[in-house]
Amino acid sequence: MDRYVVFGNPISHSKSPLIQRMFAEQTGKQLHYSTMLAPLENFTGCVNEFFRQGRGANITMPFKEHAYRLANRLTKRAQRTGAVNTLSKLVDGTLFGDNTDGVGLVRDLTVNAGFSLRGKHILLLGAGGAVRGVLEPLLAKQPTLLILANRTVEKAKLLVSLFNDINSVYACGFDSLLEPVDVIINATSVSMSEIVPPISGSLVKPGKTICYDMMYGKQSTAFCCWANKQGAAVVMDGLGMLVEQAAESFFFWHGVRPDTASVLAELR
Numbered sequence: 111m112d113r114y115v116v117f118g119n120p121i122s123h124s125k126s127p128l129i130q131r132m133f134a135e136q137t138g139k140q141l142h143y144s145t146m147l148a149p150l151e152n153f154t155g156c157v158n159e160f161f162r163q164g165r166g167a168n169i170t171m172p173f174k175e176h177a178y179r180l181a182n183r184l185t186k187r188a189q190r191t192g193a194v195n196t197l198s199k200l201v202d203g204t205l206f207g208d209n210t211d212g213v214g215l216v217r218d219l220t221v222n223a224g225f226s227l228r229g230k231h232i233l234l235l236g237a238g239g240a241v242r243g244v245l246e247p248l249l250a251k252q253p254t255l256l257i258l259a260n261r262t263v264e265k266a267k268l269l270v271s272l273f274n275d276i277n278s279v280y281a282c283g284f285d286s287l288l289e290p291v292d293v294i295i296n297a298t299s300v301s302m303s304e305i306v307p308p309i310s311g312s313l314v315k316p317g318k319t320i321c322y323d324m325m326y327g328k329q330s331t332a333f334c335c336w337a338n339k340q341g342a343a344v345v346m347d348g349l350g351m352l353v354e355q356a357a358e359s360f361f362f363w364h365g366v367r368p369d370t371a372s373v374l375a376e377l378r
């Protein structure tokens with residue numbers, strides 16, 4: 111049976127095995143998918159060992175940039191992202207890397223929730239690896255304005271400079287933001303620790319603005335609670351993005367697109 115894993119550290123909490131097994135069952139694929147705890151100091155060795163037999167892998171924190179450097183070939187979107195969350199072993203033994211995170215976010219917003227991002231004002235909070243992965247697919251939807259706000263403004267500026275061929279992207283700090291926007295996406299790592307980035311409530315137009323947290327948890331995340339309090343029209347967590355990026359990885363390996371709605375409903 112073909113073997114697949116998700117590499118991470120920590121990894122025991124991962125829902126990827128459950129999701130990929132549901133996709134496999136649904137599409138009649140015979141495969142084995144499990145978690146693999148990769149040591150922080152020997153990710154390369156762990157990946158090489160796995161791919162002696164293995165067929166494909168997902169990569170999660172903190173190894174996505176490392177996986178990018180390990181891949182022998184990259185999809186266009188992975189090249190720009192500088193991070194890889196999916197590796198596939200090709201017949202000639204080379205490792206082909208992709209990044210499906212951004213497509214996952216965009217599909218959750220546009221297909222599952224039915225929003226159009228074209229012509230909208232989007233505010234993206236954070237400038238780490240999570241943001242890097244989603245910038246290009248978001249920009250491909252042609253928002254009028256994409257503001258990248260980060261605690262460390264220089265990091266946001268650096269990311270924006272990678273997209274200087276597109277003139278609708280701007281970088282700033284949190285405190286200069288006041289005007290309401292159409293969509294706010296939280297891609298900082300603070301939700302894990304019950305903190306909300308220090309942004310003004312005036313950014314949410316009650317009944318109009320959509321708020322999306324790339325994190326998810328059993329309880330509502332701190333950012334989702336904040337958004338509800340401000341009267342956001344729609345508040346979403348990142349579970350849909352997780353399922354959608356997994357579906358895109360499944361497609362990358364098997365060439366078959368699984369149905370995500372039933373899997374998302376089951377996880378909820």
Ligand code: ATR
Pocket residue numbers: 235236237238239240241260261262265297298299300305307308
């Ligand atoms: P990831 O790969 O998940 O994006 P990361 O690269 O470590 O993780 O980035 C974490 C993001 O959360 C960064 O944008 C970080 O801001 P800085 O660049 O200023 O460090 C942001 N972040 C982390 N803790 C934060 C806090 N307490 N308040 C605001 N932003 C925070």
